[in-house]
Amino acid sequence: MGHGGVTITVELEREGRALYELGPSEGGNPSQLADRFAKLGQRCSKASKPRQTDCSPFAGSLQAASNRIGEKACQHPEAKEARALFCRYPPRFYGHKGICNQYSQFCPFEGLLTETNPLFIDTAVVNIDADMFYSMEECGVFQKELWIFKVFVHWCPHCQQLMPRLYQLALTLRQRGVNTLRFGAVNCATEHELCAKQNWPGHPLLVARYLGSDRAVHDAIEHWVDVVKDAQLRQMLPRYALPGEFPVLKILLEQLPKSMLSKASWSPLFEADAEQSKAANCANLTALHPEFPEAVDEQVGNGWHDVERNFTVKRRWMDAMLMLRHIFQEWIAPVGDDGNVDAFAHSQLLVIEPWVELLARNLPTTFGLAEVLQELHRSLVQRVRASQTSEGSSLCADEWKALTTPLLDRIAEVGQRDFAVASACASDTCRMWSLLHMLASEGLRREQLPRKNLTTPAPSAPDVMMQTVHGFLEQFFKCHYCRRHFLKNYEAGSFGRDVALGSREQVVLYLWRFHNAVSVRVTAWHGCNTTDRRWPPSALCPRCWKPTADEWPVLSEAKDVVQGGAARALDLAASPDEEEVLKFLQSAFTVSDQEM
């Protein structure tokens, strides 16, 4: 160094673990820090924009308003490809041959085909935006009618599953003259602020609103809430928000007064659904294997499409990249402890900071995001430190936007330039898996490189990665079912959690086991007995599986679901060779430095 200066190198981290601690705090205990953070966050609150209350649609038809709001939702940038079929009501998938061919629940049903009144078709489920929602409150709509809102986004697989069922129920009730029970749909992709202000934390949700004088309707809603919500759900959701599962609606309808609707108007639909939903939710195996029909009889994994064979690392990375954009644009949204939607809660900051660090450390260098992520991480660390001083700190939504703009710009630039390949996923949960598998695999790949070749920071230590992923999914995972299931299993220590805390190799395998457990359990739950969603299919990795008489403990939840019934993944037992699986996963989610 010139001018006789001295360079001091401070070692801040070793082997993916910070050597400094963010603390101890001089600013008080955790709850005092959180309170002060929320209080200081009040400076972030913006005056809400004046609202135009318009009661005229409620006097006539809601058709024009609903169509306009639906079109607005479908202009959302993520409403593309298959997702465009799910962005508004009436659903756009009716008449789309491809999807109907693969899953029969998306085919038009009899009552729709014979309906000639466009008003019924367009307003069986009404698209609702913030102005409409608040106008409904102010115009006294909930005094006269019970409304059930479906809170959703168009890329969420469970919201997509609920869509045809809810629509058929709503249209049938309209056709049978039911007018005081109505259905609305709020697409949180475009109605961010409304969803945050109402504290609807995930999707799909079913939300009841009724302010009328009929005691029996109030009793029915209270009964519904009490029966459906266990202690955990009570903690996670506001009182009148319930998980968006179709059978849950039956519990409400059963209790509603006969004067509102007769049992005959809805009960055949639930009976038929219980019968048909199994078949309707099961993939058509022939349609999954247009190129390799023999794969229908594959020992392992006949439930994965032939196109799996064409998925390159680049395509999986493309999904991880899309997920990153989605996380920073859609998932990480502020909700202060006091309900302030213009400022983050302290607990949110404490989750975002390590998450950004994990990304900075474990993303492949080809993503070109390390520098902007490190910069963002530094700013977050400063906020955390400041929050622990006696002055305290806060994080406004606008500040977060400014801090993440360079990252989002960079994602757009790199995405267009280096990732112009077709996505391999149709849903954000699939993309989330791609991101998680890739982060774990890349961490392991870099661990195995000679240290001297490393120009990038060490990948996160395995326990840090596990805890960071847990914290992030707990706080920000929008898929309500997935989050609940993930937390339950993580907390129970399933799938080898504890060994994963001590080994990067095991983190890769942990996520792979977890993913298999989910895929097979969901298939079993839908009663798709002939479909096997263990992955990788034996056609893709013949060495990964060996036929065996032993049960694979990872599938124990699926076993509980079928309760002695049939399920191909359980009947054709196979035990994985985890060494081979690990090699396969590394080749599916990473590339060597030479190939980059």
Ligand SMILES: Cc1cc2nc3c(=O)[nH]c(=O)nc-3n(C[C@H](O)[C@H](O)[C@H](O)COP(=O)(O)OP(=O)(O)OC[C@H]3O[C@@H](n4cnc5c(N)ncnc54)[C@H](O)[C@@H]3O)c2cc1C
């Ligand atoms: C943490 C988490 C928990 C979830 N919990 C639930 C739940 O409780 N209930 C529910 O219904 N849905 C849950 N999901 C969603 C579910 O796993 C699927 O993402 C969703 O059903 C969409 O499925 P898909 O057909 O697009 O394929 P996905 O299962 O999303 O798979 C995407 C791609 O990943 C690859 N892949 C498949 N299996 C593996 C594996 N084992 N290891 C590595 N790569 C693999 C394949 O190439 C596949 O095409 C969860 C998702 C996540 C991220």
